[in-house]
Amino acid sequence: xxxxxxxxxxxxxxxxxxxxxxxxxxxxxxxxxxxxxxxxxxxxxxxxxxxxxxxxxxxxxxxxxxxxxxxxxxxxxxxxxxxxxxxxxxxxxxxxxxxxxxxxxxxxxxxxxxxxxxxxxxxxxxxxxxxxxxxxxxxxxxxxxxxxxxxxxxxxxxxxxxxxxxxxxxxxxxxxxxxxxxxxxxxxxxxxxxxxxxxxxxxxxxxxxxxxxxxxxxxxxxxxxxxxxxxxxxxxxxxxxxxxxxxxxxxxxxxxxxxxxxxxxxxxxxxxxxxxxxxxxxxxxxxxxxxxxxxxxxxxxxxxxxxxxxxxxxxxxxxxxxxxxxxxxxxxxxxxxxxxxxxxxxxxxxxxxxxxxxxxxxxxxxxxxxxxxxxxxxxxxxxxxxxxxxxxxxxxxxxxxxxxxxxxxxxxxxxxxxxxxxxxxxxxxxxxxxxxxxxxxxxxxxxxxxxxxxxxxxxxxxxxxxxxxxxxxxxxxxxxxxxxxxxxxxxxxxxxxxxxxxxxxxxxxxxxxxxxxxxxxxxxxxxxxxxxxxxxxxxxxxxxxxxxxxxxxxxxxxxxxxxxxxxxxxxxxxxxxxxxxxxxxxx
Amino acid sequence: xxxxxxxxxxxxxxxxxxxxxxxxxxxxxxxxxxxxxxxxxxxxxxxxxxxxxxxxxxxxxxxxxxxxxxx
Numbered sequence: 001x002x003x004x005x006x007x008x009x010x011x012x013x014x015x016x017x018x019x020x021x022x023x024x025x026x027x028x029x030x031x032x033x034x035x036x037x038x039x040x041x042x043x044x045x046x047x048x049x050x051x052x053x054x055x056x057x058x059x060x061x062x063x064x065x066x067x068x069x070x071x072x073x074x075x076x077x078x079x080x081x082x083x084x085x086x087x088x089x090x091x092x093x094x095x096x097x098x099x100x101x102x103x104x105x106x107x108x109x110x111x112x113x114x115x116x117x118x119x120x121x122x123x124x125x126x127x128x129x130x131x132x133x134x135x136x137x138x139x140x141x142x143x144x145x146x147x148x149x150x151x152x153x154x155x156x157x158x159x160x161x162x163x164x165x166x167x168x169x170x171x172x173x174x175x176x177x178x179x180x181x182x183x184x185x186x187x188x189x190x191x192x193x194x195x196x197x198x199x200x201x202x203x204x205x206x207x208x209x210x211x212x213x214x215x216x217x218x219x220x221x222x223x224x225x226x227x228x229x230x231x232x233x234x235x236x237x238x239x240x241x242x243x244x245x246x247x248x249x250x251x252x253x254x255x256x257x258x259x260x261x262x263x264x265x266x267x268x269x270x271x272x273x274x275x276x277x278x279x280x281x282x283x284x285x286x287x288x289x290x291x292x293x294x295x296x297x298x299x300x301x302x303x304x305x306x307x308x309x310x311x312x313x314x315x316x317x318x319x320x321x322x323x324x325x326x327x328x329x330x331x332x333x334x335x336x337x338x339x340x341x342x343x344x345x346x347x348x349x350x351x352x353x354x355x356x357x358x359x360x361x362x363x364x365x366x367x368x369x370x371x372x373x374x375x376x377x378x379x380x381x382x383x384x385x386x387x388x389x390x391x392x393x394x395x396x397x398x399x400x401x402x403x404x405x406x407x408x409x410x411x412x413x414x415x416x417x418x419x420x421x422x423x424x425x426x427x428x429x430x431x432x433x434x435x436x437x438x439x440x441x442x443x444x445x446x447x448x449x450x451x452x453x454x455x456x457x458x459x460x461x462x463x464x465x466x467x468x469x470x471x472x473x474x475x476x477x478x479x480x481x482x483x484x485x486x487x488x489x490x491x492x493x494x495x496x497x498x499x500x501x502x503x504x505x506x507x508x509x510x511x512x513x514x515x516x517x518x519x520x521x522x523x524x525x526x527x528x529x530x531x532x533x534x535x536x537x538x539x540x541x542x543x544x545x546x547x548x549x550x551x552x553x554x555x556x557x558x559x560x561x562x563x564x565x566x567x568x569x570x571x572x573x574x575x576x577x578x579x580x581x582x583x584x585x586x587x
Numbered sequence: 588x589x590x591x592x593x594x595x596x597x598x599x600x601x602x603x604x605x606x607x608x609x610x611x612x613x614x615x616x617x618x619x620x621x622x623x624x625x626x627x628x629x630x631x632x633x634x635x636x637x638x639x640x641x642x643x644x645x646x647x648x649x650x651x652x653x654x655x656x657x658x
Contacts, residue, residue, distance in 0.1 A: 074609065075608070077608065109612075109640075137639055139639075190611065191616075207639075223641075225625065225626075225628055225631075228625075323643070327631070327634060327643045328627065328631075330627060331631035429647050429648050430644070430645040431609050431642070431643070431644060431648065432632075432642065433613060433642050434634060434640075434641040
C-alpha cells in the first residue's frame with residue numbers, strides 16, 4: 001500500500017508484451033477478455049473490490065503477449081479498493097499497452113475515465129464497444145474524429161459477436177512498438193476535465209431522438225413502484241416456479257425412471273458378478289451404495305435444480321433486471337442494515353454461497369459484507385440443498401416444504417436486524433447505475449449456464465461420493481452405535497429424531513445437501529421432517545463456504561459465523577420439536 | 588429545493604451537489620439537466636435519468652442535491 005513504484009507482480013517472457021485491459025464497470029470488458037484470451041471467465045460478475053486480477057495469454061500473427069483484466073472502475077482516484085488495484089497496476093506493472101474499453105451508449109462518462117487514463121502516458125487503444133446497442137438507441141459516434149480528439153487509435157467493436165477484436169490485437173502490437181506517447185496536457189481539475197469531455201462529445205457524437213422502444217418502456221415500468229412491485233412479485237414467483245416445478249418434472253419424468261429402470265439394475269448386476277454379498281458389496285451398491293447414491297443424489301436429485309437455477313439467475317443478470325430489483329427492495333433491506341444492491345449476492349446465495357460471499361466485495365462497507373455473508377451462510381439454502389429439500393419433502397409434505405422456506409425468510413430478517421444492531425458503523429447509501437434492459441445474447445447466455453452448471457457439478461461430485469461412501473461404511477459397520485450414547489440426549493431427546501439422522505449431521509459439514517439427503521432413507525413423521533429440515537437449513541455452512549469466509553473475513557469472523565449457525569440450528573430445531581410436542585400433548 | 592422533494596414530470600437543473608465521490612464518477616454534476624423517473628416509498632431511493640441513462644440515488648443523498656425546475 002505505498003505510492004512508490006514497486007517491482008511488477010506479473011512477469012512476462014522475453015519478446016512478449018504486457019497489456020492492461022481497463023474501463024468503467026459493465027462495459028463488456030470481461031467479454032473482450034474472454035474472447036481475446038479464449039479463457040472462460042465468469043468471475044468478472046463479481047469484480048468490484050476484488051484485489052485479485054485475471055490474466056491470460058493473447059497472440060496475433062505469431063506474436064505473444066499477456067493480457068491483464070483490471071477491475072472496472074469509475075475513476076482513478078483510489079477512493080475504493082478496486083480503484084486502488086487499478087492505480088497500483090498503472091504505477092507498477094510497466095505495461096506496454098492499455099486496451100481501454102469504452103461504452104458507446106455512455107460515451108460521456110467513459111471519456112472522463114479515458115482522459116484520466118491518458119495522464120499515465122502509456123500507449124492506449126480504445127475499443128468503442130456496444131456500438132450495436134448504441135445504434136439501436138440512435139447514437140452515432142464519428143470514429144475518426146474521436147481518434148483525432150484522443151490522439152489514439154479507436155476501434156469500433158461488438159465484443160459479444162467478435163466484431164473488431166482482431167483489429168484491437170493488431171493495434172496492440174503496433175502501439176507497443178511506440179514505447180512512448182504524448183497525450184498532451186490532461187486537465188487535473190475535475191471540472192476542466194468534464195468540460196473537455198463535453199467538447200469532445202459535441203464534436204463526435206450525434207443523438208437522434210427516437211421514441212422509446214418497448215424494452216425501454218418496460219425497463220422504466222419495472223422501476224416505478226406502482227408497476228414494478230407487482231411485476232417483481234410475478235417475476236420472482238415465475239423464477240421459483242421454473243426452478244421448483246421444472247426441477248421436479250425433469251427429475252420425476254426423466255432422470256429417476258432412467259436411473260431406476262436402467263442404471264441401478266445394470267450396475268448391481270456388474271458388481272454382483274465380481275463380488276458376493278458382504279460389506280464391500282453393500283458399500284458399493286447397498287442402502288447407501290456409493291455407485292447408487294453417489295450417482296442418484298448429485299445427478300437425479302441435485303442437477304436439475306442447479307441447472308434451472310442458473311438458467312433463471314443468468315437471465316436476470318444479463319437482462320439488467322437485478323439492479324431494478326435492488327432499487328425496489330432498498331427500503332426493505334435498509335431495515336436489516338444493508339442497501340438494496342446487496343439483493344444481488346443474496347439471490348446468488350440461492351445458487352451457491354461461495355460466489356455470493358465473493359460478490360459482497362461489491363458492497364462498499366465492511367458492515368454490509370458481514371451482514372450479507374452471515375445471512376447467506378445461516379439461512380439461504382443453496383440450489384443443491386433446495387433440490388434435497390424438494391426430494392425429501394415434495395412428495396411427503398408440501399406444507400413442511402413451504403414452512404421451511406418461510407422460516408428461512410424469517411431467520412434472514414431477524415438475523416439481519418440483530419447483526420445490524422450488533423455491528424457498529426453505518427452502511428453506505430444506495431448509488432447505483434441502472435443499465436438498459438436487454439434481451440440476453442443467446443450465445444453468451446448459454447455458455448454462462450453451461451459453465452456455471454459444470455463448475456457446480458464438478459465441485460459437488462467428489463465430496464458427495466466421499467460423503468456417500470462414508471455414510472455407507474458407517475451404516476454397514478454399525479459404527480454409529482458406538483457414538484450413540486454420546487449424542488442420544490441431543491438427537492433423540494432434544495430434537496426427537498432417530499439416531500440414524502446423525503449421519504446427515506456428520507455429512508452436512510462437507511456439503512449442505514448432504515445434511516438432508518440421508519434423511520430420505522429414514523421413515524420420519526411430519527414433525528420429524530420439519531425439525532430435521534430446519535436443523536439442516538441452519539446447520540454449518542459447507543466446507544467450501546467456511547473456506548471462503550476465512551479467506552474474505554479472517555478466521556475470527558468465519559468461526560463466529562460457523563459456531564452461531566451450528567448452535568442456532570440445534571436450538572431452533574429443538575425448540576420447534578419441544579413446542580409442537582408440548583402443544584399436541586395439551587390438546 | 589432538493590431533488591428528493593422535486594415533483595412533476597419536468598426536467599430540473601442540478602444547482603448544488605454534496606461531496607460524494609461516486610456521484611461525480613457516475614457522471615452527475617452541477618449544471619446538468621436531469622429528470623426524476625420514480626420515487627420508491629418508505630424511504631427508498633429515487634431514480635434520476637439524464638440523457639439515456641438512469642441512476643438510483645438514496646434518499647439521504649438525494650436530499651442534499653439541490654435543483655431548480657426548468658419550465
